[in-house]
Amino acid sequence: MPALSLPGLVEDTLREFFATRAELVDSVGGGYREAVATLQSFVLRGGKRVRPSFAWTGWLGAGGDPAGPDSQAVLRACSALELVQAGALVHDDIIDASTTRRGFPTVHVEFAARHRGAGWHGAPEQFGEAAAILLGDLALVWADDMVRESGLSAEQLARVTPVWSAMRTEVLGGQYLDIVGEVASDETVEAATRVNRYKTAAYTIERPLHIGAAIAGADDELIAAYRRFGTDIGLAFQLRDDLLGVFGDPAVTGKPSGDDLRAGKRTVLLALALESADATDPAAGRALRDAIGADLTEDEVERIRGLLVDLGAVDLVEQRITALTDSAFEALDSSAATDEGKERLRASAYAATRRTA
Amino acid sequence: MPALSLPGLVEDTLREFFATRAELVDSVGGGYREAVATLQSFVLRGGKRVRPSFAWTGWLGAGGDPAGPDSQAVLRACSALELVQAGALVHDDIIDASTTRRGFPTVHVEFAARHRGAGWHGAPEQFGEAAAILLGDLALVWADDMVRESGLSAEQLARVTPVWSAMRTEVLGGQYLDIVGEVASDETVEAATRVNRYKTAAYTIERPLHIGAAIAGADDELIAAYRRFGTDIGLAFQLRDDLLGVFGDPAVTGKPSGDDLRAGKRTVLLALALESADATDPAAGRALRDAIGADLTEDEVERIRGLLVDLGAVDLVEQRITALTDSAFEALDSSAATDEGKERLRASAYAATRRTA
Numbered sequence: 001m002p003a004l005s006l007p008g009l010v011e012d013t014l015r016e017f018f019a020t021r022a023e024l025v026d027s028v029g030g031g032y033r034e035a036v037a038t039l040q041s042f043v044l045r046g047g048k049r050v051r052p053s054f055a056w057t058g059w060l061g062a063g064g065d066p067a068g069p070d071s072q073a074v075l076r077a078c079s080a081l082e083l084v085q086a087g088a089l090v091h092d093d094i095i096d097a098s099t100t101r102r103g104f105p106t107v108h109v110e111f112a113a114r115h116r117g118a119g120w121h122g123a124p125e126q127f128g129e130a131a132a133i134l135l136g137d138l139a140l141v142w143a144d145d146m147v148r149e150s151g152l153s154a155e156q157l158a159r160v161t162p163v164w165s166a167m168r169t170e171v172l173g174g175q176y177l178d179i180v181g182e183v184a185s186d187e188t189v190e191a192a193t194r195v196n197r198y199k200t201a202a203y204t205i206e207r208p209l210h211i212g213a214a215i216a217g218a219d220d221e222l223i224a225a226y227r228r229f230g231t232d233i234g235l236a237f238q239l240r241d242d243l244l245g246v247f248g249d250p251a252v253t254g255k256p257s258g259d260d261l262r263a264g265k266r267t268v269l270l271a272l273a274l275e276s277a278d279a280t281d282p283a284a285g286r287a288l289r290d291a292i293g294a295d296l297t298e299d300e301v302e303r304i305r306g307l308l309v310d311l312g313a314v315d316l317v318e319q320r321i322t323a324l325t326d327s328a329f330e331a332l333d334s335s336a337a338t339d340e341g342k343e344r345l346r347a348s349a350y351a352a353t354r355r356t357a
Numbered sequence: 358m359p360a361l362s363l364p365g366l367v368e369d370t371l372r373e374f375f376a377t378r379a380e381l382v383d384s385v386g387g388g389y390r391e392a393v394a395t396l397q398s399f400v401l402r403g404g405k406r407v408r409p410s411f412a413w414t415g416w417l418g419a420g421g422d423p424a425g426p427d428s429q430a431v432l433r434a435c436s437a438l439e440l441v442q443a444g445a446l447v448h449d450d451i452i453d454a455s456t457t458r459r460g461f462p463t464v465h466v467e468f469a470a471r472h473r474g475a476g477w478h479g480a481p482e483q484f485g486e487a488a489a490i491l492l493g494d495l496a497l498v499w500a501d502d503m504v505r506e507s508g509l510s511a512e513q514l515a516r517v518t519p520v521w522s523a524m525r526t527e528v529l530g531g532q533y534l535d536i537v538g539e540v541a542s543d544e545t546v547e548a549a550t551r552v553n554r555y556k557t558a559a560y561t562i563e564r565p566l567h568i569g570a571a572i573a574g575a576d577d578e579l580i581a582a583y584r585r586f587g588t589d590i591g592l593a594f595q596l597r598d599d600l601l602g603v604f605g606d607p608a609v610t611g612k613p614s615g616d617d618l619r620a621g622k623r624t625v626l627l628a629l630a631l632e633s634a635d636a637t638d639p640a641a642g643r644a645l646r647d648a649i650g651a652d653l654t655e656d657e658v659e660r661i662r663g664l665l666v667d668l669g670a671v672d673l674v675e676q677r678i679t680a681l682t683d684s685a686f687e688a689l690d691s692s693a694a695t696d697e698g699k700e701r702l703r704a705s706a707y708a709a710t711r712r713t714a
Contacts, residue, residue: 024523024526024527025526028526028527028551028555029534029551030534030538030548031533031534032534035533087494091490091491091494094490095487095490095491118541120540120541120542121539121541121650122539127540129452130452130536131533131536133448133451133452133490133493134452134529135533136494137448137493137497137529138529140494140498141497141501141522144498144501144522145522148518149522165498165501165502165505169378169381169382169385169498170381170385172494172495172498173382174385176387176388176389176392176488176492177385177388177389179484179487179488181387182478183477183479184475184477185477185478194385194386194387198385
């Protein structure tokens with residue numbers, strides 16, 4: 001099972017899982033099959049398979065053998081993370097009222113269009129949301145089915161499920177804190193970090209690695225090292241993302257420049273800038289607060305960029321990224337992970353924290 | 358474990374489960390604990406515990422011993438059905454834009470009020486929906502955790518989980534077909550029956566009984582009898598509900614008279630009436646179609662009641678209820694269920710199909 005094509009293998013595995021549901025879905029009848037097909041398309045065109053990759057690498061690094069008899073089962077369990085992610089994204093897109101995702105209409109927009117096209121009664125948007133709520137639910141419950149039916153042994157499942165369970169409770173908590181932070185205009189570094197910790201770091205890196213380690217039966221020490229590595233790199237990844245959300249090149253990131261500012265996103269970058277402004281430059285603080293969530297012109301975005309630099313917030317974020325990355329590598333280097341595991345995790349960490357898109 | 362207090366035992370079990378999540382929820386911090394407390398209140402004040410009762414009775418009737426060593430584990434697995442139901446209701450209330458449930462504000466309305474009370478930014482309704490989507494998700498994923506952590510043996514879990522999995526896929530399908538049927542104005546008896554089958558019968562009676570039987574290790578014959586009984590009684594239950602939705606006494610049902618008509622609900626009752634009207638009385642058909650989903654006065658509701666009777670639809674529905682109940686009892690009587698199980702299921706069936714509220 002060559003590691004280079006892991007995203008492809010994950011996709012095949014997900015396709016196989018959907019095939020196992022076809023009979024039951026068809027037995028329900030009506031338009032259920034078509035609705036599920038929309039969910040399947042959404043899942044199959046999905047991105048970089050970051051979470052399955054970390055889980056798989058966590059397993060490898062804990063001594064998992066890709067040529068061993070259980071590698072297919074492990075791959076299935078790792079791939080199930082993409083169904084959790086699909087459910088989270090479908091629901092998140094409703095919450096954020098997003099209209100596109102990966103260049104396609106979001107699921108609720110797609111079903112609203114279907115309603116419109118069919119000339120059905122009622123508000124197309126309301127139907128779209130309703131359908132997307134149900135399909136997001138389906139992805140979440142199928143994620144569980146996929147782990148349970150992965151073929152992992154009872155011992156492996158017993159080790160994995162507490163982690164699986166914690167991950168889902170944490171990410172839903174992180175999402176909830178995120179929406180509260182936004183409406184409550186929470187300006188603290190602490191609140192933004194807490195969202196980063198649970199919505200991103202734990203969910204994207206720490207817990208997937210932990211899941212891989214748990215499948216492999218890793219000892220407490222390696223698990224602790226993975227978790228520190230995952231939390232630190234996850235936080236650093238989000239800080240890099242925050243910088244790119246304001247300073248990134250739209251041609252590279254694919255998102256309009258300054259989009260995070262217009263969306264009113266409560267980032268650590270912004271929290272640090274506000275802290276500094278309140279201590280040294282109240283006028284800059286007012287300018288920043290006025291800009292958050294406003295419909296900024298490109299010139300205004302450029303002005304905010306200048307403020308973020310001048311207030312030292314960009315430097316502080318870069319320093320945090322460096323410190324977190326150092327801490328992560330220290331944990332990794334001194335761990336008992338295999339050389340191959342270390343090498344891959346190091347490469348992933350560089351990719352996550354030094355990227356430009 | 359006395360059967361009379363089963364709802365109370367289910368509630369205790371659910372309370373204990375929430376307690377097991379407290380540490381993790383607190384570790385996420387922020388306002389997550391308060392949000393989860395709202396979900397807990399919602400779950401704990403919930404109704405008649407119909408699904409756990411059927412699952413428990415299914416287990417008893419298949420020889421499960423309430424004085425045996427695994428009865429606590431069985432109770433926990435049965436109680437988990439209430440968390441699926443909580444997730445389904447929280448999301449359903451968003452989908453239907455319902456404002457109250459069991460005399461309390463629905464979860465999305467409750468969170469909108471919290472937003473308003475705190476003077477937060479943005480639209481309170483949007484925040485309320487977002488919070489309710491996330492808490493419904495949490496209930497769904499915790500339902501899985503609760504089954505997995507119930508203490509059932511690996512053999513019991515292996516028998517239960519395919520049924521658990523089918524049930525959730527079916528109910529989400531039934532809900533999807535329901536919203537499509539409504540916007541597409543599907544007038545067929547077949548479409549209404551399919552929704553009843555998967556949204557109500559399978560989810561409320563058939564699969565809970567099946568889950569109980571699977572835990573007990575029942576043979577295929579008893580499972581088949583349970584499933585026929587559950588499907589038939591579930592369909593009959595829904596037909597009774599449809600009649601009550603139009604003819605029920607508001608003082609008894611607690612719902613305004615004719616509410617189902619105003620809500621535009623696509624019932625078998627209505628489908629049968631339209632079939633009959635199209636064959637014999639086109640004017641009555643037009644009057645019915647105009648009334649569906651309209652803001653009817655009490656006099657208009659009374660007129661529709663008259664039409665439903667005159668067109669023979671009420672008689673047809675009563676005949677169906679009788680036929681389904683007969684079929685269900687035949688399956689039950691000729692099954693190998695214990696005498697106590699049979700007696701209880703018969704009592705439940707009477708309660709479900711001959712009720713006035």
